[in-house]
Amino acid sequence: MAVRKAATIKQVEQTVLAMDPTDPALVVFGVFLDDSPWLSCLGGGLDADTYFxxxxxxxxxxxxxxxxGVGQRPGGLVHSFDRDDTARRMGEVRRQLLWSSFPFALPGHDAPTRMHVRRAWWKEFARFTADLDAAAARR
Known part of the structure; x- marks a missing residue:
């Protein structure tokens, strides 16, 4: 069971590699969906949906x-999008003191869902958004 961030990333990378050995993970980060990120930061948002x-x-x-226990592991695949579709579904990133957030249009939802990225994942999230921006600029 992964407790450290590096171990968690490794487990997610292995899960993705098992799905398609020809398409390895480039970047992994965590998001949570909660109406109140402050509640989540205080430990009360235990029912929040959390994704890698x-x-x-x-x-x-x-x-x-x-x-x-105290660790997190990747569970089942919930959504999968191609890179271009991801860029179209993702809205503007807003940076906060403890988390960043962005709207993302998930299938089956009437309105975009607000996703939050904790500060611990900002480096990986920055790589992700920079890569999406670079891919969009090449089009």
Missing amino acids: VTATARSVHFHQVRTR
Whole structure:
């Protein structure tokens, strides 16, 4: 069970590699969906949906987070999008003191869902958004 961030990333990378050995993970970060990020930061938002987002050269995958004890592991695949579709679904990133947030249009939802990225994942999230921006500029 992964407790450290590096171990968690490794587990998610292995899960993605098992899905398609020809398309390894380039970047992994965590997001949570909660109406009140402050409540989540204080430990009260335990019911928040939490996902690992993994970008590969061809796709972006959302895996549910499984929590056991003090660690987190990747669970089942919830959504998978091609890179161009991901860029179209993602709205403007807003930076806050403890988390960043962005709207993302998930299938089956009437309005975009606000996703929050904790500060611990900002470096990976910055790589993800920079890569999406660069891909959009090449089009």
